[in-house]
């Protein structure tokens with residue numbers, strides 16, 4: 192049976208990769224994207240689908256209950272894939288309130304709307320609410336700690352991760368209280384095409400192309416587990432088609448790397464693939480800057496539950512995923528140049544004051 196998916200945040204980085212992935216693999220399904228087009232949302236990411244009769248785009252806010260109620264009914268939604276969020280830790284340190292509004296209130300609004308709709312339809316067991324979340328809810332690991340499992344207690348450290356933790360708890364509670372068929376996924380750091388310039392990998396890549404300093408926070412020893420976004424999409428496909436409601440699945444790339452090593456690798460690949468770089472070798476641009484407040488030291492994901500129960504595993508290594516990603520940024524300058532707006536420059540000045548002082 193074909194699905195009618197409501198994809199919230201489908202114009203953002205992971206959401207748009209997911210929508211494009213879904214059409215390649217399930218062209219018969221209907222997708223309705225609901226996106227508020229904040230600074231992070233970009234309709235260009237979905238341009239290939241504009242004329243697809245199974246696709247529609249609604250510009251709106253997930254906190255708008257009336258809009259969501261009407262959409263679920265009108266489009267006969269069977270599945271919500273919920274990506275919409277404020278997603279950047281540094282912005283959550285500067286301006287936390289938007290994170291509470293979208294991540295907590297927005298998720299609550301969607302859950303409430305979906306609950307009433309699902310109950311009215313006599314609780315079809317195949318309906319799903321997929322809540323896409325982050326490994327950051329588990330807090331920070333020391334170097335010798337085992338990776339996060341689905342049973343690791345929550346210990347969020349930033350306003351971003353605290354707001355995501357709140358939304359995870361709501362999704363969990365709606366299953367336990369109402370038996371609403373929710374599934375939660377907690378994934379590690381994604382990277383790939385359409386990643387907004389503020390995040391580590393695109394920021395380094397773009398700054399290399401522009402000959403600007405590469406700001407590494409603190410001592411560069413923090414560790415992240417990097418998940419290629421296409422691997423994330425294939426995991427979500429498996430979870431939506433085979434996952435059990437009420438469950439949580441961790442999704443990781445099995446690619447733990449120190450920030451400074453990742454930046455060095457980005458420089459090395461960019462020196463190989465990008466023509467006419469303003470500064471070469473580009474690692475001359477590496478600049479250590481003031482650390483992020485409350486900077487989590489290490490994230491690492493144990494995704495053996497997903498591997499054993501649903502048969503998924505990531506395909507990309509950091510090197511193979513990075514090569515594809517960096518090549519995409521080299522080939523698509525018009526995509527990222529259009530995002531370096533005056534607002535973005537203002538944000539950049541606020542976060543990277545120490546580069547210029």
Ligand code: NAD
Nearest residue numbers: 200202203204205227228229231232252253275276325381
């Ligand atoms: P993103 O910031 O690139 O995109 C977020 C999208 O949500 C944008 O299109 C934005 O316009 C939209 N949006 C924001 N507020 C909205 C609102 N109130 N109503 C409707 N739409 C709204 O984020 P992303 O990196 O694609 O992340 C997607 C999801 O995955 C988020 O829930 C995030 O917490 C989670 N996640 C991301 C990562 C990562 O590495 N990027 C890792 C783990 C989990």
Ligand code: TYD
Nearest residue numbers: 280380389390391392394406407408413450
């Ligand atoms: P980021 O991409 O913001 O993801 P997250 O904070 O969700 O993990 O950052 C990844 C890592 O890179 C994190 O340890 C912070 C660090 N970082 C820098 O060193 N410099 C930068 O300019 C940015 C954006 C991040």
